[in-house]
Amino acid sequence: MAEDGIRPALGALLRHIRTALQDDGRPDAALEARLIVEHFTGTTRSDAVLDPERAVSQDRVDAALAALEQRLAGEPVHRIIGARDFYGMRLALSAGTLEPRPDTEALVDLVLPHARAMAEQHGACRILDMGTGTGAIALALLSQEARARAVGTDISNDALATAAANADMTGNAGRFLAVRSNWFSAIDGRFHIIVSNPPYIASNDIPSLEREVRDHDPLAALDGGSDGLDAYRAIAAGAARHLEDNGIVAVEIGYDQSETVPAIFKSEGFMRAGAAHDLGGVLRALAFRR
Numbered sequence: 001m002a003e004d005g006i007r008p009a010l011g012a013l014l015r016h017i018r019t020a021l022q023d024d025g026r027p028d029a030a031l032e033a034r035l036i037v038e039h040f041t042g043t044t045r046s047d048a049v050l051d052p053e054r055a056v057s058q059d060r061v062d063a064a065l066a067a068l069e070q071r072l073a074g075e076p077v078h079r080i081i082g083a084r085d086f087y088g089m090r091l092a093l094s095a096g097t098l099e100p101r102p103d104t105e106a107l108v109d110l111v112l113p114h115a116r117a118m119a120e121q122h123g124a125c126r127i128l129d130m131g132t133g134t135g136a137i138a139l140a141l142l143s144q145e146a147r148a149r150a151v152g153t154d155i156s157n158d159a160l161a162t163a164a165a166n167a168d169m170t171g172n173a174g175r176f177l178a179v180r181s182n183w184f185s186a187i188d189g190r191f192h193i194i195v196s197n198p199p200y201i202a203s204n205d206i207p208s209l210e211r212e213v214r215d216h217d218p219l220a221a222l223d224g225g226s227d228g229l230d231a232y233r234a235i236a237a238g239a240a241r242h243l244e245d246n247g248i249v250a251v252e253i254g255y256d257q258s259e260t261v262p263a264i265f266k267s268e269g270f271m272r273a274g275a276a277h278d279l280g281g282v283l284r285a286l287a288f289r290r
């Protein structure tokens, strides 16, 4: 028995953590318990199913229980384990990166057919991912289209270092370049695809965000200025100068931006070229071309 009475076996540890999270009213208790236990014991889901009696060393039990305490104190589970899955890849997080969200996979789904078509037509596809964070969008596209190459930009050096590490970890380092740039300030040349999930929360709305977002995702990843639209204006204003003929620019949008964002791109001479909804049925991603 461990000091606190938990049997040091995989199944017992998992049950203990799941029950504690359930008792605390966490709706995703089972999933979160699994993520914590797998991370801190170095096991997989099938280990827990097929070998629940597998012994777990005391230091690993202690690490998992410490993570449970952090979770009960309100820290998001992916911040605790320092990683989040996106488009089938496991990506490292750091203080300067947003946690990539499943909703953003809709933007990847929207852009991927264009990336494949460009690669088919030109033998290559150059992608610019603006505000790359963990590198999630660019790396997802690179993982799906072997002829694509991507530049990922960010204003945060910490995010760029994490994106570069993720490119390495996912086997895409040779096709991914991390560049510090304030939107287009350090960008030369033209791309077949410009893609971005920019900060799009209005500054005044930040204090009313859920605590787990407000206190753990970096402000630079959230704050879109007084009306939440500053980044779209910057991206729409510079995109034409950096797009190849027939190129597209595609962006994630907030739930209430389905009219304002197209109006910004229209004012810069773009027309709508595609849209995608997230898992909740909300219009989440828009593509434009000239």
Ligand SMILES: C[S@@+](CC[C@H](N)C(=O)[O-])C[C@H]1O[C@@H](n2cnc3c(N)ncnc32)[C@H](O)[C@@H]1O
Pocket: 096, 097, 098, 099, 100, 101, 104, 130, 131, 132, 133, 134, 135, 136, 137, 153, 154, 155, 156, 159, 181, 182, 183, 196, 197, 198, 199, 200, 220, 221, 222
């Ligand atoms: C909503 S996060 C998206 C991160 C990542 N692309 C994703 O989808 O998970 C927005 C990103 O834009 C970056 N950013 C904020 N202001 C910027 C600017 N002026 N120029 C470039 N990137 C910026 C933030 O640091 C952050 O990484």
